[in-house]
Amino acid sequence: MWRFIDTDVINGAYSCALFQSIGHHVGLGISDETVLFWRVIQPTLYVGYHQCISDEVHESYCRKHNVDIIRRILGGGCGYCDRNQILYSVIGKDDGSIPRNINNAYKKVLSCILIALENLGLEGELDQARNGIFVKGRKISGNAQGRFDGSVVINGSFLLEFDFKSMDCVLKHPTMNLRPDVTTAREGMVSLSDLMKLPGINHIKQVLRTGFEEGLGVKTYEGKISVAEELLAKKLTRLYTSRDWTFRMDDKKAKRIKRKRNISTDL
Protein backbone atom coordinates (compact mmCIF):
# COMPACT_ATOMS: atom_id res chain seq x y z
CA MET A 1 0.00 0.00 0.00
CA TRP A 2 1.33 3.45 -0.95
CA ARG A 3 0.90 6.63 1.03
CA PHE A 4 -1.01 9.54 -0.45
CA ILE A 5 -0.28 13.08 0.73
CA ASP A 6 -1.88 16.25 -0.54
CA THR A 7 -0.27 19.33 1.03
CA ASP A 8 -2.22 21.63 -1.29
CA VAL A 9 -0.64 25.13 -1.43
CA ILE A 10 2.97 25.32 -0.27
CA ASN A 11 6.06 27.33 -1.02
CA GLY A 12 8.14 26.26 -4.07
CA ALA A 13 11.40 25.84 -2.13
CA TYR A 14 9.65 23.75 0.52
CA SER A 15 8.13 21.56 -2.21
CA CYS A 16 11.60 20.62 -3.53
CA ALA A 17 12.82 20.05 0.02
CA LEU A 18 9.78 17.91 0.77
CA PHE A 19 10.03 15.52 -2.18
CA GLN A 20 13.76 15.18 -1.55
CA SER A 21 13.16 14.44 2.12
CA ILE A 22 10.41 11.93 1.38
CA GLY A 23 12.68 10.33 -1.27
CA HIS A 24 15.42 9.99 1.32
CA HIS A 25 13.11 8.30 3.83
CA VAL A 26 11.44 6.07 1.24
CA GLY A 27 14.87 5.02 -0.04
CA LEU A 28 15.93 4.08 3.49
CA GLY A 29 12.78 2.02 3.90
CA ILE A 30 11.57 4.20 6.80
CA SER A 31 8.61 5.68 4.93
CA ASP A 32 6.10 4.03 2.60
CA GLU A 33 6.27 4.73 -1.10
CA THR A 34 4.34 7.92 -1.71
CA VAL A 35 2.26 9.88 -4.16
CA LEU A 36 2.55 13.56 -3.21
CA PHE A 37 0.33 16.36 -4.54
CA TRP A 38 0.89 20.08 -4.07
CA ARG A 39 0.28 23.49 -5.61
CA VAL A 40 2.58 26.48 -5.34
CA ILE A 41 1.45 29.35 -3.15
CA GLN A 42 2.87 31.97 -5.50
CA PRO A 43 4.23 31.89 -9.08
CA THR A 44 7.35 29.74 -9.14
CA LEU A 45 9.86 28.81 -11.79
CA TYR A 46 11.45 25.42 -11.24
CA VAL A 47 14.85 25.28 -12.94
CA GLY A 48 16.61 22.05 -13.93
CA TYR A 49 19.72 20.82 -12.09
CA HIS A 50 22.13 21.66 -14.94
CA GLN A 51 20.59 24.90 -16.19
CA CYS A 52 22.15 28.37 -16.01
CA ILE A 53 19.66 31.00 -14.84
CA SER A 54 21.19 33.60 -17.18
CA ASP A 55 20.64 31.34 -20.20
CA GLU A 56 17.01 30.58 -19.43
CA VAL A 57 15.36 33.20 -17.21
CA HIS A 58 14.45 36.88 -17.34
CA GLU A 59 15.58 37.35 -13.78
CA SER A 60 14.67 41.02 -13.43
CA TYR A 61 11.06 40.23 -14.43
CA CYS A 62 10.95 37.49 -11.77
CA ARG A 63 12.26 39.86 -9.11
CA LYS A 64 9.82 42.59 -10.05
CA HIS A 65 6.81 40.24 -10.13
CA ASN A 66 7.72 38.05 -7.14
CA VAL A 67 8.27 34.89 -9.11
CA ASP A 68 10.33 32.43 -7.03
CA ILE A 69 13.22 30.81 -8.88
CA ILE A 70 13.97 27.38 -7.41
CA ARG A 71 16.62 24.98 -8.67
CA ARG A 72 15.56 21.36 -8.23
CA ILE A 73 17.80 18.31 -7.87
CA LEU A 74 16.25 16.76 -10.96
CA GLY A 75 17.53 17.47 -14.47
CA GLY A 76 15.48 18.70 -17.38
CA GLY A 77 14.11 22.10 -18.27
CA CYS A 78 12.25 24.99 -16.66
CA GLY A 79 8.73 24.61 -15.36
CA TYR A 80 6.68 27.73 -14.67
CA CYS A 81 3.83 27.19 -12.20
CA ASP A 82 1.18 29.04 -10.28
CA ARG A 83 -1.78 27.89 -8.21
CA ASN A 84 -3.64 26.59 -11.24
CA GLN A 85 -1.62 23.45 -11.73
CA ILE A 86 -1.65 20.30 -9.65
CA LEU A 87 1.95 19.20 -9.14
CA TYR A 88 2.75 15.62 -8.24
CA SER A 89 5.68 13.55 -7.14
CA VAL A 90 5.68 9.78 -7.38
CA ILE A 91 8.30 8.56 -4.93
CA GLY A 92 9.15 4.87 -4.98
CA LYS A 93 11.96 2.60 -3.87
CA ASP A 94 14.73 2.17 -6.38
CA ASP A 95 14.16 -1.59 -6.31
CA GLY A 96 10.38 -1.38 -6.03
CA SER A 97 7.58 -1.47 -8.57
CA ILE A 98 8.83 1.49 -10.66
CA PRO A 99 11.08 0.09 -13.41
CA ARG A 100 14.83 0.70 -13.18
CA ASN A 101 14.97 1.69 -16.82
CA ILE A 102 14.24 5.43 -17.10
CA ASN A 103 12.01 5.21 -20.15
CA ASN A 104 9.99 2.34 -18.68
CA ALA A 105 9.64 4.28 -15.42
CA TYR A 106 8.22 7.26 -17.33
CA LYS A 107 5.90 4.95 -19.26
CA LYS A 108 4.51 3.47 -16.07
CA VAL A 109 4.02 6.72 -14.18
CA LEU A 110 2.74 8.70 -17.15
CA SER A 111 0.22 5.93 -17.90
CA CYS A 112 -1.41 7.14 -14.67
CA ILE A 113 -2.02 10.56 -16.21
CA LEU A 114 -3.41 8.94 -19.36
CA ILE A 115 -5.86 6.96 -17.21
CA ALA A 116 -6.88 10.14 -15.35
CA LEU A 117 -7.47 11.96 -18.64
CA GLU A 118 -9.54 9.04 -19.90
CA ASN A 119 -11.63 9.19 -16.74
CA LEU A 120 -12.22 12.87 -17.50
CA GLY A 121 -13.39 11.88 -21.01
CA LEU A 122 -10.19 12.99 -22.77
CA GLU A 123 -7.63 11.17 -24.83
CA GLY A 124 -4.00 11.84 -23.98
CA GLU A 125 -0.86 10.80 -25.73
CA LEU A 126 2.54 10.00 -24.23
CA ASP A 127 5.50 11.73 -25.85
CA GLN A 128 8.46 9.68 -24.66
CA ALA A 129 11.09 12.04 -26.12
CA ARG A 130 9.76 15.04 -24.18
CA ASN A 131 8.58 13.18 -21.04
CA GLY A 132 5.21 14.77 -21.52
CA ILE A 133 1.53 14.06 -21.97
CA PHE A 134 -0.13 15.78 -24.89
CA VAL A 135 -3.79 16.22 -25.77
CA LYS A 136 -4.54 16.93 -29.42
CA GLY A 137 -0.83 17.58 -29.96
CA ARG A 138 -0.55 20.14 -27.13
CA LYS A 139 1.25 19.59 -23.84
CA ILE A 140 -0.83 19.29 -20.67
CA SER A 141 1.73 17.62 -18.39
CA GLY A 142 5.54 17.95 -18.17
CA ASN A 143 7.70 15.58 -16.14
CA ALA A 144 11.16 15.05 -14.70
CA GLN A 145 12.82 12.06 -13.07
CA GLY A 146 15.60 11.57 -10.57
CA ARG A 147 17.16 8.83 -8.45
CA PHE A 148 18.88 9.44 -5.14
CA ASP A 149 19.36 7.81 -1.72
CA GLY A 150 17.77 4.56 -2.96
CA SER A 151 14.63 6.22 -4.25
CA VAL A 152 13.18 7.03 -7.63
CA VAL A 153 11.25 10.26 -7.99
CA ILE A 154 9.11 11.28 -10.94
CA ASN A 155 7.64 14.75 -10.74
CA GLY A 156 5.12 16.35 -13.02
CA SER A 157 2.52 19.00 -13.55
CA PHE A 158 -1.11 18.81 -14.58
CA LEU A 159 -2.43 22.03 -16.04
CA LEU A 160 -5.90 23.08 -14.93
CA GLU A 161 -5.42 26.62 -16.21
CA PHE A 162 -2.27 28.35 -17.35
CA ASP A 163 -0.89 31.88 -17.43
CA PHE A 164 0.84 31.84 -20.82
CA LYS A 165 1.51 35.56 -20.76
CA SER A 166 3.57 35.39 -17.59
CA MET A 167 5.48 32.34 -18.76
CA ASP A 168 6.49 34.18 -21.93
CA CYS A 169 7.85 37.01 -19.74
CA VAL A 170 9.67 34.69 -17.33
CA LEU A 171 11.41 32.37 -19.79
CA LYS A 172 13.85 33.28 -22.53
CA HIS A 173 12.89 30.17 -24.53
CA PRO A 174 9.25 29.43 -23.63
CA THR A 175 8.71 26.95 -26.46
CA MET A 176 11.86 24.92 -25.86
CA ASN A 177 10.23 21.68 -24.74
CA LEU A 178 7.19 21.87 -26.95
CA ARG A 179 6.67 20.54 -30.47
CA PRO A 180 9.39 21.91 -32.78
CA ASP A 181 6.91 23.64 -35.10
CA VAL A 182 5.23 25.89 -32.51
CA THR A 183 6.22 29.53 -32.16
CA THR A 184 4.35 30.44 -28.96
CA ALA A 185 3.69 28.55 -25.74
CA ARG A 186 -0.04 29.11 -26.26
CA GLU A 187 0.15 27.14 -29.49
CA GLY A 188 2.01 24.21 -27.98
CA MET A 189 0.33 23.86 -24.59
CA VAL A 190 -3.16 23.17 -23.42
CA SER A 191 -4.85 23.34 -20.03
CA LEU A 192 -7.83 21.35 -18.83
CA SER A 193 -9.97 24.50 -18.96
CA ASP A 194 -9.36 24.67 -22.74
CA LEU A 195 -10.74 21.18 -23.14
CA MET A 196 -13.74 21.06 -20.81
CA LYS A 197 -15.72 22.97 -18.24
CA LEU A 198 -13.37 22.77 -15.30
CA PRO A 199 -14.67 20.40 -12.59
CA GLY A 200 -13.96 21.22 -8.93
CA ILE A 201 -10.32 20.82 -7.94
CA ASN A 202 -11.09 18.10 -5.39
CA HIS A 203 -12.76 16.04 -8.11
CA ILE A 204 -9.73 16.44 -10.38
CA LYS A 205 -7.38 15.44 -7.55
CA GLN A 206 -9.49 12.36 -6.88
CA VAL A 207 -9.40 11.41 -10.57
CA LEU A 208 -5.62 11.84 -10.60
CA ARG A 209 -5.22 9.81 -7.40
CA THR A 210 -7.31 7.00 -8.89
CA GLY A 211 -5.19 7.25 -12.07
CA PHE A 212 -2.03 6.75 -10.01
CA GLU A 213 -3.55 3.80 -8.16
CA GLU A 214 -4.62 2.10 -11.38
CA GLY A 215 -1.47 2.91 -13.34
CA LEU A 216 0.92 1.87 -10.58
CA GLY A 217 -1.29 -1.10 -9.64
CA VAL A 218 -1.43 -0.10 -5.97
CA LYS A 219 -3.87 1.18 -3.38
CA THR A 220 -3.14 4.36 -1.46
CA TYR A 221 -4.02 5.43 2.06
CA GLU A 222 -4.41 9.02 3.25
CA GLY A 223 -1.08 9.67 4.97
CA LYS A 224 0.86 12.40 6.71
CA ILE A 225 4.38 13.77 6.51
CA SER A 226 6.38 12.15 9.31
CA VAL A 227 8.24 14.19 11.91
CA ALA A 228 11.61 13.04 10.52
CA GLU A 229 10.57 13.97 6.98
CA GLU A 230 9.41 17.38 8.12
CA LEU A 231 12.66 18.05 10.03
CA LEU A 232 14.82 17.19 7.02
CA ALA A 233 12.53 19.15 4.69
CA LYS A 234 12.90 22.24 6.87
CA LYS A 235 16.68 21.93 6.78
CA LEU A 236 16.66 21.41 3.01
CA THR A 237 14.39 24.42 2.49
CA ARG A 238 17.28 26.59 3.66
CA LEU A 239 19.41 25.10 0.88
CA TYR A 240 16.72 25.62 -1.76
CA THR A 241 16.26 29.26 -0.81
CA SER A 242 20.00 29.98 -0.77
CA ARG A 243 21.51 32.12 -3.49
CA ASP A 244 24.49 29.78 -3.83
CA TRP A 245 22.32 26.81 -4.73
CA THR A 246 20.02 28.71 -7.06
CA PHE A 247 22.87 30.31 -9.01
CA ARG A 248 25.38 27.48 -8.72
CA MET A 249 25.65 26.94 -12.48
CA ASP A 250 25.97 30.67 -13.19
CA ASP A 251 28.62 30.94 -10.48
CA LYS A 252 30.58 28.09 -12.02
CA LYS A 253 30.85 30.03 -15.27
CA ALA A 254 31.46 33.37 -13.60
CA LYS A 255 34.38 31.94 -11.62
CA ARG A 256 36.00 30.81 -14.83
CA ILE A 257 35.68 34.23 -16.40
CA LYS A 258 37.02 35.86 -13.27
CA ARG A 259 39.99 33.54 -13.26
CA LYS A 260 40.72 34.51 -16.84
CA ARG A 261 40.53 38.21 -15.96
CA ASN A 262 42.86 37.73 -13.01
CA ILE A 263 45.38 36.06 -15.24
CA SER A 264 45.14 38.98 -17.66
CA THR A 265 45.79 41.43 -14.81
CA ASP A 266 48.80 39.48 -13.65
CA LEU A 267 50.27 39.59 -17.10
Next chain:
Amino acid sequence: MIRKQNVLNEKEISVQIYEGIVIESVLIIGENKMVFEDYLKGVYKSKGGIIRSFLKVDKGKITDITFSGDFFLLPEDAIDLITQRLIGTDTEKDSIRYVVEDVYETEKIQSPGTTPEDFTRSIMQAIGGI
Protein backbone atom coordinates in the same frame (compact mmCIF):
# COMPACT_ATOMS: atom_id res chain seq x y z
CA MET B 1 16.21 32.72 -36.72
CA ILE B 2 18.83 35.13 -35.41
CA ARG B 3 18.54 35.90 -31.74
CA LYS B 4 20.70 38.19 -29.64
CA GLN B 5 21.13 37.63 -25.97
CA ASN B 6 23.31 38.80 -23.15
CA VAL B 7 25.59 36.10 -21.91
CA LEU B 8 28.16 36.26 -19.15
CA ASN B 9 27.29 39.65 -17.75
CA GLU B 10 27.45 42.49 -20.23
CA LYS B 11 29.03 40.67 -23.14
CA GLU B 12 26.82 40.31 -26.15
CA ILE B 13 27.26 37.45 -28.49
CA SER B 14 25.36 36.56 -31.58
CA VAL B 15 23.59 33.27 -31.52
CA GLN B 16 22.25 31.60 -34.59
CA ILE B 17 19.46 29.16 -34.04
CA TYR B 18 18.48 26.64 -36.67
CA GLU B 19 15.58 24.26 -36.85
CA GLY B 20 16.70 20.72 -36.25
CA ILE B 21 19.83 19.42 -34.70
CA VAL B 22 22.45 22.14 -34.51
CA ILE B 23 21.03 24.92 -32.44
CA GLU B 24 23.60 27.57 -32.03
CA SER B 25 26.93 28.76 -33.21
CA VAL B 26 28.62 31.47 -31.29
CA LEU B 27 30.05 34.49 -32.98
CA ILE B 28 32.04 36.88 -30.87
CA ILE B 29 31.48 40.45 -31.78
CA GLY B 30 34.15 43.09 -32.00
CA GLU B 31 35.87 44.11 -28.79
CA ASN B 32 34.50 41.26 -26.71
CA LYS B 33 36.72 38.89 -28.58
CA MET B 34 39.57 39.21 -26.12
CA VAL B 35 37.44 38.17 -23.14
CA PHE B 36 36.47 34.92 -24.80
CA GLU B 37 39.83 34.40 -26.42
CA ASP B 38 40.31 30.94 -24.99
CA TYR B 39 36.87 30.20 -23.55
CA LEU B 40 34.83 28.45 -26.14
CA LYS B 41 31.14 27.81 -26.17
CA GLY B 42 29.31 25.08 -27.97
CA VAL B 43 25.64 24.24 -27.97
CA TYR B 44 24.15 21.04 -29.25
CA LYS B 45 20.58 19.85 -29.02
CA SER B 46 20.26 16.17 -28.24
CA LYS B 47 16.88 14.46 -28.23
CA GLY B 48 16.97 14.62 -24.43
CA GLY B 49 17.81 18.31 -24.21
CA ILE B 50 20.28 21.07 -24.95
CA ILE B 51 23.92 20.57 -23.95
CA ARG B 52 25.88 23.79 -23.60
CA SER B 53 29.63 23.40 -23.18
CA PHE B 54 31.95 26.13 -22.05
CA LEU B 55 35.62 25.28 -22.19
CA LYS B 56 39.19 26.39 -22.33
CA VAL B 57 41.77 24.73 -24.52
CA ASP B 58 45.54 24.95 -24.37
CA LYS B 59 48.11 23.19 -26.55
CA GLY B 60 45.57 20.75 -27.93
CA LYS B 61 44.15 19.75 -24.55
CA ILE B 62 41.02 20.70 -22.60
CA THR B 63 42.11 22.62 -19.51
CA ASP B 64 38.72 23.69 -18.11
CA ILE B 65 35.13 22.71 -18.89
CA THR B 66 31.55 23.13 -17.68
CA PHE B 67 28.28 21.81 -19.08
CA SER B 68 24.84 23.29 -18.65
CA GLY B 69 21.46 22.67 -20.22
CA ASP B 70 18.15 20.87 -19.80
CA PHE B 71 19.41 17.33 -20.31
CA PHE B 72 18.88 14.54 -17.77
CA LEU B 73 21.61 12.41 -16.27
CA LEU B 74 21.02 9.76 -13.70
CA PRO B 75 22.71 10.31 -11.35
CA GLU B 76 22.70 14.04 -12.11
CA ASP B 77 25.94 14.75 -10.20
CA ALA B 78 27.80 12.36 -12.52
CA ILE B 79 28.27 15.47 -14.67
CA ASP B 80 31.10 16.48 -12.30
CA LEU B 81 32.89 13.19 -12.99
CA ILE B 82 32.54 13.73 -16.73
CA THR B 83 34.03 17.23 -16.53
CA GLN B 84 36.85 16.11 -14.20
CA ARG B 85 37.80 13.31 -16.56
CA LEU B 86 37.70 15.58 -19.62
CA ILE B 87 40.32 17.94 -18.22
CA GLY B 88 43.61 17.02 -19.84
CA THR B 89 41.94 15.17 -22.71
CA ASP B 90 43.13 15.79 -26.28
CA THR B 91 40.78 17.93 -28.35
CA GLU B 92 40.25 15.06 -30.77
CA LYS B 93 36.69 13.85 -31.27
CA ASP B 94 37.55 10.20 -30.64
CA SER B 95 39.47 10.94 -27.43
CA ILE B 96 36.64 13.05 -26.05
CA ARG B 97 33.98 10.48 -26.92
CA TYR B 98 36.08 7.69 -25.41
CA VAL B 99 36.38 9.54 -22.10
CA VAL B 100 32.67 10.36 -21.90
CA GLU B 101 31.72 6.78 -22.86
CA ASP B 102 34.08 5.44 -20.21
CA VAL B 103 32.50 7.55 -17.46
CA TYR B 104 29.04 6.50 -18.65
CA GLU B 105 30.07 2.89 -18.30
CA THR B 106 31.87 3.05 -14.97
CA GLU B 107 29.19 5.23 -13.35
CA LYS B 108 26.30 3.37 -15.01
CA ILE B 109 24.89 6.68 -16.22
CA GLN B 110 21.43 6.69 -17.78
CA SER B 111 20.45 9.73 -19.83
CA PRO B 112 17.34 9.31 -21.94
CA GLY B 113 17.73 10.98 -25.33
CA THR B 114 21.31 12.08 -24.62
CA THR B 115 24.40 10.03 -25.49
CA PRO B 116 28.18 10.41 -25.04
CA GLU B 117 28.22 11.29 -28.74
CA ASP B 118 25.96 14.29 -28.00
CA PHE B 119 28.33 15.62 -25.32
CA THR B 120 31.19 15.12 -27.77
CA ARG B 121 29.36 17.06 -30.48
CA SER B 122 28.74 19.98 -28.13
CA ILE B 123 32.44 20.10 -27.26
CA MET B 124 33.52 19.71 -30.87
CA GLN B 125 31.25 22.57 -31.85
CA ALA B 126 33.01 24.77 -29.31
CA ILE B 127 36.44 23.62 -30.40
CA GLY B 128 35.53 24.10 -34.05
CA GLY B 129 35.07 27.78 -33.26
CA ILE B 130 38.77 28.33 -32.42
